[in-house]
Amino acid sequence: MKTQFYFKSIIPRLFIILLVGGIAFSTGGCKSKKKLAQEAAAKEYADRVAKAIAELEAILNDDGTMPVVEMERRLNDIKSQNLNDTRVNELIKQVEAKIAAQKEALRQKQLDDQKKQEAAEEQTYHYIDEYFKQVANSKTVPEANAKIAEAMKMFSSPDVPVLIIISKAGSDVDYDKPTTIEKYLNYLKDTKNYNNSVYSVKMDGYGQIVSLELIKN
Amino acid sequence: MKTYKSLIILLFAGFALQGVAQDNLSPERKQAIDSLALEKVRDLSKYISLIGDKDTPFSEANRVIDRAVELFMEGSEVGVSSLYKEEINYYQVREYLERLMRLNYSKVDIEWYKIEYVSDLERQPDGTYVGVITIFQKFSGYDQEGGLVYQDVTKKDITVYVKRKETQIAGKLIGFWDVLLGDIRVKETTKE
Amino acid sequence: MKYSITILILLCCAFIMPAFGQGSLSSITGDETDLYAQTKQVNQFFRRFNNEEDRYGNRYYPGDSLYRDNAFRKVYLEMLFDKESPFIQKSQKEEFINHVADVDNPVFLDFHGDNWFAEVPATFMYYKKKETLLLFLQLEQENLGYKWVITNVYFDKFLKKFNKGDKELVKSKFLHPMSHELDFMNMYKVFQDPTYSEYYASKTFKPDYRTLLFYEVKMGNMEYQNLGPLKFHFFQVDGWYFEVNFFNRPGNNSGWLISKLYKISDKEKEDLIRFYLP
Structure with a gap:
């Protein structure tokens, strides 16, 4: 009964000694270094988080000087660090939203610019078409001649080639006999027939037309 | 030598194939060419109206004659016959237009009927396409008092030559249809 | 002997002027019905004969629903005869139209086909x-296209x-x-x-x-x-010969029209053709 008690009391005690002794044995040699390292890591992490937060906030506060590409690069850099910080994560979400919004705005702007450019070009073409129509619709010869003189100013020379597409089927493009702008304008005056539209225009450095392609309506 | 021969044969075959291929123009392309030919005839009719119009200044009429003549193949003629004299009188195109300009009426009205008949385009031995477009014209001549002194309706059968050509424009190779008018047969159909 | 008589008949008519319009329209009304009705070109004669264009002269292409349509052909064919010709019997004309517009075996004119000739004094x-004198001509193929050539002189x-x-x-x-x-x-x-x-x-x-x-x-x-006035001889319809002349007259029966129509045997056809193309 006594022996039994002895065993009962000695095993936990041994166990505790062993356990405590083991710990003491294994860590006892570099206990201070470890702590230093832990502290350094914790500090580094804290620095990184702080830096990330500062950067993310800077992105969020940017008034438009930082290009979207740069924002995206910095964000990806932060994301790759996997900081797993609540504040950082929250800011990442906000920055992502900002970047998405800016990208959309940029896309929209590009689209608008393109449309504007197209509209501008169309307007230029339309402008040429209008001149041709005015020459064709002139009531008198002097009126037509004045319009021709005006229209000629858009062209780099009276010999600017005018090509008229009569049919377009795949790669087969059929043209009428090439003419020059001077002849064409006089043709419009005489026949009062403008049944084409401007198809393409080439200009020189001075913005004067050097070649013109028309297509049959 | 043998290679030479086969080369020549191949070349000829190439030409022959090209000839056949070109003839198989799609109806759409044919229609585009028809319209182009028709446009040249309409241009001519506008020029004729301008040349005949007594209000057109002399210098303008002469310039328009030049433009009209440019529509034609060199040497083209106008063959005219009347209801009562079927013998054909021939005029060079320029001569015909100049006569029209100098007609001794105080006022001239030249009207064109809406109808325009376009024949098929047939190929001649050199590969050029040739067609005929028929139009009708009403001519009225008035004296100083504004009285109608002459009126006739003529049928005009106009030859149209169409040839595929290529040219370089600003370094770009352009394939175009060269449409030139040829002889015109003028037949009187009614007269007053 | 028989063929020389036929030739004689044909020749007797050779120098007769085509029926030019008797008198003229008293006024030009701007109505173009007559001009549309007129068979204005020989090309249009072919297209109408084959029903290859609509009534405004716009051409049909193979594949179009009305291209060579038989019902329309009969209408056009009827229009292509000179209604004043003493050389056309009504019964023969009907027989001819039924023959060429036969549903199972229609006959079409071919511009590039042989057996049609131009004759011009x-x-x-x-x-x-x-x-x-009379000149006879025929279309002949050469290189990339065709040309008219003189086949005989009379x-x-x-x-x-x-x-x-x-x-x-x-x-x-x-x-x-x-x-x-x-x-x-x-x-x-x-x-x-x-x-x-x-x-x-x-x-x-x-x-x-x-x-x-x-x-x-x-x-x-x-x-x-x-x-002088031009005319055409057609032998493209087997068993038949017809002549086409230009009628310059008002009304809706004008232009290039069939002015003579004869039934002929193969032998007669051969002999006649030999006259145009010895």
Whole structure:
């Protein structure tokens, strides 16, 4: 009964000694270094988080000087660090939203610019078409001649080639006999027939037309 | 030598194939060419109206004659016959237009009927396409008092030559249809 | 014999002017119905005959629903006959239309097909006298396309020089088989009476009137003056011959129209064609 008690009391005690002794044995040699390292890591992490937060906030506060590409690069850099910080994560979400919004705005702007450019070009073409129509619709010869003189100013020379597409089927493009702008304008005056539209225009450095392609309506 | 021969044969075959291929123009392309030919005839009719119009200044009429003549193949003629004299009188195109300009009426009205008949385009031995477009014209001549002194309706059968050509424009190779008018047969159909 | 009669009939009509409009429209109303109705070109005659265009002259292409449509063809074919012609019997015309617009076996005209000829009278100064002869032409393929070529010339002045002489006399016109032994001293007979000279030629001899025309023109004995009214002879419908003339007259039966229609046998067809294309 006594022996039994002895065993009962000695095993936990041994166990505790062993356990405590083991710990003491294994860590006892570099206990201070470890702590230093832990502290350094914790500090580094804290620095990184702080830096990330500062950067993310800077992105969020940017008034438009930082290009979207740069924002995206910095964000990806932060994301790759996997900081797993609540504040950082929250800011990442906000920055992502900002970047998405800016990208959309940029896309929209590009689209608008393109449309504007197209509209501008169309307007230029339309402008040429209008001149041709005015020459064709002139009531008198002097009126037509004045319009021709005006229209000629858009062209780099009276010999600017005018090509008229009569049919377009795949790669087969059929043209009428090439003419020059001077002849064409006089043709419009005489026949009062403008049944084409401007198809393409080439200009020189001075913005004067050097070649013109028309297509049959 | 043998290679030479086969080369020549191949070349000829190439030409022959090209000839056949070109003839198989799609109806759409044919229609585009028809319209182009028709446009040249309409241009001519506008020029004729301008040349005949007594209000057109002399210098303008002469310039328009030049433009009209440019529509034609060199040497083209106008063959005219009347209801009562079927013998054909021939005029060079320029001569015909100049006569029209100098007609001794105080006022001239030249009207064109809406109808325009376009024949098929047939190929001649050199590969050029040739067609005929028929139009009708009403001519009225008035004296100083504004009285109608002459009126006739003529049928005009106009030859149209169409040839595929290529040219370089600003370094770009352009394939175009060269449409030139040829002889015109003028037949009187009614007269007053 | 039969074919020479047919040729004669055809020739008798050759010089008759086409029926030019009797009088004229009293006023020009701007109504273009007549002009649309008129078969304005030979090209339109072909297209109408085959129903290859609509009533405004816009062409149909193979694959279009009405291209060569039989029902429409019958309407057009009816329009293509000169209604004033004394040479067209109503029953024959109906038979012809039913034949060419037969549902199972329709017959179409082919611009590039053989067996149609143009005939045009031409006036020449012949030894300082105005003479009219007939020129026959046909389309001929060459290289990339086609061209009209002169196939025969009919000129009575030429023909008379080669007429059939007195049959009894003709029988005696030969150089006997032993003439060579006498160095053909009898040759003078050939040229003594030129009326019969050609009977001394081999039996394959056939005068070529085109050669005579070109020769006389080259020699300056003949000078081209002018042309008369054009007509066309069609042999493209088996068993039939028809002639097409231009009728310059008001109304809706004008332009290029069939003015003569005959049923012909194969033999007659062959003989007639030989006249246009010897």
